[in-house]
Amino acid sequence: MKNAVKDKRREREYEVFSQYLKGKDLKLTSQRELILEAFLAQGGHISAEELYQRAREKKPHVGFATVYRTLKHLTQCGLARELDFGDGRIKYEPEFNRRHHDHMICTQCGAYIEFLNPQIEELQEQVSRKHGFKITSHRMQLYGLCQKCQKNAKS
Amino acid sequence: MKNAVKDKRREREYEVFSQYLKGKDLKLTSQRELILEAFLAQGGHISAEELYQRAREKKPHVGFATVYRTLKHLTQCGLARELDFGDGRIKYEPEFNRRHHDHMICTQCGAYIEFLNPQIEELQEQVSRKHGFKITSHRMQLYGLCQKCQKNAKS
């Protein structure tokens, strides 16, 4: 992505965040700005711990609590999405203007592939309708080996 | 299920467990027996905490650690399956001789429906093949409202 485009997008996300804060009478502090920046810069999945490290590189006294609290806000205003792959730590990914998707996760190297399969989504709806169940959200993760790790396993 | 049939099944599960223990030079203690019994009696999803309570009703000095350690063994020998619905606590369900299935979970009352959709399973395989990914396991949960809670919500 060209930098101009990327910057444009960051601007919009920045806007979403500051509007959200304003609407709740919350304050846009340098820490919140910094954490948002680091979160967007990372781009992919990131844990609170990792984000904390990134933030500290820029501002050594940022605390864990601030990172967690800010992540809650980012999730609230739709800029972040929580991911729980069952490994005991929550990860976060940028969510703004992104389409819904699910994940394949390599249990060897941690790489992940995002995918969206409309047929599966439709079948999920069908099967829930059949049981009189009303879906509000779902989680689907496929665990296994990515192409690279399969090759390494053979050799 | 008739008691005779149920007892027959318990016997088989008991057999699986004791064989597993024997094969690993582990011991069949009264606690392990008790915990297996309570786990099977419950039948559905159960947390370590709940299982601990059930076990304590019969034997007041059973410890948490023993429950956790026993659950690990039960999982190891295929009698139990870990479920992680992202609520911060692992649940377990009987697994022996059961077909794979996924879950719909009511976020209101905690009720759950088990389902298996072969088309979804097939599509999961297809989409992973397309990415050169080799699935070893998957997790799929649909969250929402069960029929009962939808009605309650309306009234």
Added chain:
DNA sequence: GTGCATGCAAAGGCTTTGCATACCA
């Protein structure tokens, strides 16, 4: 008897909360 299993308590890992101080609006 030998060595695994147990119970208790303490420690671990991740996340949240309390509190005095700092800072934005």
Added chain:
DNA sequence: TGGTATGCAAAGCCTTTGCATGCAC
């Protein structure tokens, strides 16, 4: 200036581990 935010440390929650003792084989 007033009230929110921060940083630090402590607490919470679930799960695991350490250790002296107990029990199955």
